Amino acid sequence: DADVTQTPRNRITKTGKRIMLECSQTKGHDRMYWYRQDPGLGLRLIYYSFDVKDINKGEISDGYSVSRQAQAKFSLSLESAIPNQTALYFCATSSLDTQYFGPGTRLTVL
Amino acid sequence: DQQVKQNSPSLSVQEGRISILNCDYTNSMFDYFLWYKKYPAEGPTFLISISSIKDKNEDGRFTVFLNKSAKHLSLHIVPSQPGDSAVYFCAASERGFKTIFGAGTRLFVKA
Numbered sequence: 001d002a003d004v005t006q007t008p009r010n011r012i013t014k015t016g017k018r019i020m021l022e023c024s025q026t027k028g029h030d031r032m033y034w035y036r037q038d039p040g041l042g043l044r045l046i047y048y049s050f051d052v053k054d055i056n057k058g059e060i061s062d063g064y065s066v067s068r069q070a071q072a073k074f075s076l077s078l079e080s081a082i083p084n085q086t087a088l089y090f091c092a093t094s095s096l097d098t099q100y101f102g103p104g105t106r107l108t109v110l
Numbered sequence: 111d112q113q114v115k116q117n118s119p120s121l122s123v124q125e126g127r128i129s130i131l132n133c134d135y136t137n138s139m140f141d142y143f144l145w146y147k148k149y150p151a152e153g154p155t156f157l158i159s160i161s162s163i164k165d166k167n168e169d170g171r172f173t174v175f176l177n178k179s180a181k182h183l184s185l186h187i188v189p190s191q192p193g194d195s196a197v198y199f200c201a202a203s204e205r206g207f208k209t210i211f212g213a214g215t216r217l218f219v220k221a
Contacts, residue, residue: 033208045209092153101155103153
């Protein structure tokens with residue numbers, strides 16, 4: 001079984017809809033992250049959490065929110081999706097610096 | 111302002127030859143550097159790292175070199191194999207804090 005799982009793997013939605021992406025990890029790490037990947041821009045940090053009670057904004061948090069439901073679970077929400085949020089989204093976890101990534105969620109906002 | 115830059119979007123190399131991927135950074139507080147490899151439809155996977163107290167770290171065919179004065183690191187793959195074809199991300203962090211990733215370099219290894 002994969003150490004980091006993401007659901008859904010693919011999602012097509014319409015502008016204005018609320019979307020939630022979920023992430024679970026079995027590595028027992030305290031730290032979890034959400035990134036988005038866009039062509040030519042690499043991986044950009046949306047939010048990160050160093051433990052269950054800690055939530056921090058990353059480089060591009062506008063339009064996103066997160067919830068850390070447990071050590072193993074970290075979800076990302078788009079309250080009102082817009083087309084420029086079309087991207088590949090990755091969840092990751094780490095104990096310190098080395099991060100372990102999920103397989104990604106491809107989100108398309110029409 | 112990009113703190114971690116990979117200026118070559120792509121690189122093509124013949125099988126058996128050396129692949130050299132480059133990365134520059136601007137933040138002198140970064141003290142830990144990593145390379146990740148990403149195949150299509152998969153998440154990035156950790157490849158190799160180096161602490162700022164070292165200038166070289168080697169793991170099999172992969173070697174990372176760090177030049178702190180130039181704020182430059184490079185990943186050498188010798189010999190390159192077709193299975194190495196992937197996107198490579200350079201990353202940097204202040205140890206224990208958040209990590210900043212570069213834009214990635216797509217490596218093509220031709221058989």
